[in-house]
Every structure is written in structure tokens, then in C-alpha cells.
Amino acid sequence: MYAMQQDGDRLIWRSTDDLPAPQAREVHIEVAWAGVNRADLMQRAGQYPPPPGASEVLGLEVSGSVVALGPEVEKLQVGQQVCALLAGGGYAEKVCVDERQVLPVPDGLGLREAAALPEVYATAWLNLFIEGQLAEGEQVLLHAAASGVGTAAIQLCREFGHPCFVTVGSDEKLKRCLSLGARAGWNRHQGSFVEAVKAFGEVNLILDPVGASYLADNQRVLAADGRMVVIGLMGGRHAELDIGRLLMKRQRLIGSTLRARSPEDKGRILGELARHVWPRLERGELAPLIDADWPIEEVEAAHQHLADNANTGKLLLRVAAD
Incomplete structure (x- = not known):
């Protein structure tokens, strides 16, 4: 598979080892879109390393389709369109994530819109209503x-x-x-x-x-x-x-930080989103605000746009066609 690798100051989209088979409650997602976050810029600058055991590849949220299931997965199915909150690894063709960090794409939204949901709504909900x-x-x-x-x-x-x-x-x-x-x-x-x-x-x-x-x-x-x-x-x-x-x-x-929390903690946060936020997204009362998107190969332009504080809303990278 391909993933975005850091080589000094550069980011390079290149071939890397495929993911090992999913274990326990893990799922593999074929990535369609990845979200861009300021944490990506900080990690790239050496100021925000991934938690122990997390992928070194940038990217904290994705949308796509489930392509493989671990033996203990209960709530997801192969082929299901989902979005996911990650500790890393989103700038890649495939990611591995605990099913508790995954939610179905809200009815009425596509994969592009869904990629703009996990990190921002989880962060906002966590810090407004829980913390x-x-x-x-x-x-x-x-x-x-x-x-x-x-x-x-x-x-x-x-x-x-x-x-x-x-x-x-x-x-x-x-x-x-x-x-x-x-x-x-x-x-x-x-x-x-x-x-x-x-x-x-x-x-x-x-x-x-x-x-x-x-x-x-x-x-x-x-x-x-x-x-x-x-x-x-x-x-x-x-x-x-x-x-x-x-x-x-x-x-x-x-x-407050979100990234290093356990799958259990993230699952609780996403569970609240499923109850309180997803229905409002499906009714059109809430909507992801997307500023711009780029092909994954143009990640440098996306990062510069964010570094310049030029965005109003979310920035996305297109990894594969919807």
C-alpha cells in the first residue's frame, strides 16, 4: 500500500508495507479522504509525537470503507462506509483502528463530508460538554x-x-x-x-x-x-x-487532549456523538464546514494553507475516489 512518509523536511507518497491482519476489535479501512489538523503540522515539526504504539504516519481522521475485520468486531461489516478517529496513520491508503473509534457515515452525507467530522466534533463535544x-x-x-x-x-x-x-x-x-x-x-x-x-x-x-x-x-x-x-x-x-x-x-x-486517550475513552466520546450529534447531522441541523481539499500528493499545499491560517473550516486530502 501507499502512505505519506516523512523524509527530513519533505513528505513523500510512496509504497510501504501492507498492514498486518486486524486483531481483536481492530478493523481495516480503505481510505477515501483524510482530514488535515494542526496536530499534523506539530508532529511534522517534531513537537507532537504519536502515542506509544501508534503509527508514525500523519493523520488523525479518515473516511472510507471497511475492508477487513478482527475476530472480536461486533458492530461493523465489510463494505460499510465509515469515518474514524485515529491516533495516527490517516495519510495512507489503508488504516487499522479499533472499532470503538469508528462511526457509520451519517445518512445523507458522503465520504468527503464524513472525513470532516471525527476529530472536530469529538474535540468540540469532549471539551464543551464533558470536560x-x-x-x-x-x-x-x-x-x-x-x-x-x-x-x-x-x-x-x-x-x-x-x-x-x-x-x-x-x-x-x-x-x-x-x-x-x-x-x-x-x-x-x-x-x-x-x-x-x-x-x-x-x-x-x-x-x-x-x-x-x-x-x-x-x-x-x-x-x-x-x-x-x-x-x-x-x-x-x-x-x-x-x-x-x-x-x-x-x-x-x-x-485537555484527545489523541492519546484509550480506545475505551474515545469510544465513549464517539458514543455521545452517535446519540446527540449524528441525528442532527442527518436532519441537516448541523453540517461539516469544509474550506478546501487537495489530492494527497499535494499535501504540502494543504499544510501551507493551514499554517497561513487561511482556512475557515476543515481541510481535507483526497486519497481515493468516493
């Missing part, structure tokens, strides 16, 4: 909201009754986020978001992929008993925490 424990009517601040995760989170907030304020990198991105259901927002190039968020109203949960550079301002706008869920490091690793404010306002700072 963030959103309660009825609570308000949310979403940073980098034009990303794949951000645009999924906006829609989830809209559908589940949580007014959200967004920060983005351009006025055009802000318009798009407002059209998805954000109540208000701020272009980060216009300075600090603090006063704009205060005018919007107190926020009970902040979903932040930026990290250090936003920590102080996040604390200033987070309500009493509020939760700040940090999921990325785009703004650095180190910052000063105002412990006095943390104590007086009973703020909670939560670090």
Missing part, C-alpha cells in the same frame, strides 16, 4: 473559532442553547462565524478581546487552543465558577497565572 460540563444557558467564549474545531463548536453551542462569543483573525472569518450562529465576536488584530467580551456578558466556559498568550485576558473575562479548557499551544507554553483571581472567582483551568 467543560456546560449547564443550561451558560455562555461560551471560543478562540480561533474559524478553525474546524471552532466552526463545529459554534454549531454545537447554537443547537444546544449556549450563546457564544468568538475570536478570529479577520473580519471575513467573523462574518462566517456569525452566520453559523455565533452571537458576537472580535477580530484579534484589533487588540485585546477583554472589553468586547465584557460587553457581551459573562462567559462560563472558554475553549482555547491558543494557550499562554491568552491566559491573563481569559482570566479577566471568565465568570465565577467558570471553566477554561486549554486544547492547544499556538500562543506558547508558559504564562503567568493570577492565582488570586483563580481562587476568588473559583475558576478552573483544565488541560
Whole structure:
């Protein structure tokens, strides 16, 4: 089979060993589309190695067709169209993944749309509703909201009754986020978001992929008993925490990652998506927002587009025809 191999600074689509037969609850998926995530850029730069035992090949989500089953697989069938959440290996013709990390393609969606679902909706759901424990009517601040995760989170907030304020990198991105259901927002190039968020109203949960550079301002706008869920490091690793404010306002700072979680944990998250999100996708109440796609051989262009923060929504790589 072919997979995207890293050779120094280059990525090369070349022949590699085929996958061993699936074991236990593993399945093999023939990949049609693979999602592009910022984690791919970080891994490529040596900053985000795969968990022990995971494939060194980039790629955290795919869509395609099941082509082989392990002896303990219960819920999937050969030929079934699915999408999957991976710990690695998605930039390849085939992947091996535990069945608990696989969901059927929602009715009414194709394989292209399905590839834009697993990572962003799992990340958004995990951090809004499981880690963030959103309660009825609570308000949310979403940073980098034009990303794949951000645009999924906006829609989830809209559908589940949580007014959200967004920060983005351009006025055009802000318009798009407002059209998805954000109540208000701020272009980060216009300075600090603090006063704009205060005018919007107190926020009970902040979903932040930026990290250090936003920590102080996040604390200033987070309500009493509020939760700040940090999921990325785009703004650095180190910052000063105002412990006095943390104590007086009973703020909670939560670090969260998805990739290294066990198949059991990922299965629980995807199980919640199957119950709460997939029906809304099938009814058209939620929809994956895809910015652009490229053939797998043009992965460098896709990565540059993401590195330039040029996207609003998800970026995809086409591995095989649907």
C-alpha cells in the first residue's frame, strides 16, 4: 500500500508495507479522504509525537470503507462506509483502528463530508460538554473559532442553547462565524478581546487552543465558577497565572487532549456523538464546514494553507475516489 512518509523536511507518497491482519476489535479501512489538523503540522515539526504504539504516519481522521475485520468486531461489516478517529496513520491508503473509534457515515452525507467530522466534533463535544460540563444557558467564549474545531463548536453551542462569543483573525472569518450562529465576536488584530467580551456578558466556559498568550485576558473575562479548557499551544507554553483571581472567582483551568486517550475513552466520546450529534447531522441541523481539499500528493499545499491560517473550516486530502 501507499502512505505519506516523512523524509527530513519533505513528505513523500510512496509504497510501504501492507498492514498486518486486524486483531481483536481492530478493523481495516480503505481510505477515501483524510482530514488535515494542526496536530499534523506539530508532529511534522517534531513537537507532537504519536502515542506509544501508534503509527508514525500523519493523520488523525479518515473516511472510507471497511475492508477487513478482527475476530472480536461486533458492530461493523465489510463494505460499510465509515469515518474514524485515529491516533495516527490517516495519510495512507489503508488504516487499522479499533472499532470503538469508528462511526457509520451519517445518512445523507458522503465520504468527503464524513472525513470532516471525527476529530472536530469529538474535540468540540469532549471539551464543551464533558470536560467543560456546560449547564443550561451558560455562555461560551471560543478562540480561533474559524478553525474546524471552532466552526463545529459554534454549531454545537447554537443547537444546544449556549450563546457564544468568538475570536478570529479577520473580519471575513467573523462574518462566517456569525452566520453559523455565533452571537458576537472580535477580530484579534484589533487588540485585546477583554472589553468586547465584557460587553457581551459573562462567559462560563472558554475553549482555547491558543494557550499562554491568552491566559491573563481569559482570566479577566471568565465568570465565577467558570471553566477554561486549554486544547492547544499556538500562543506558547508558559504564562503567568493570577492565582488570586483563580481562587476568588473559583475558576478552573483544565488541560485537555484527545489523541492519546484509550480506545475505551474515545469510544465513549464517539458514543455521545452517535446519540446527540449524528441525528442532527442527518436532519441537516448541523453540517461539516469544509474550506478546501487537495489530492494527497499535494499535501504540502494543504499544510501551507493551514499554517497561513487561511482556512475557515476543515481541510481535507483526497486519497481515493468516493
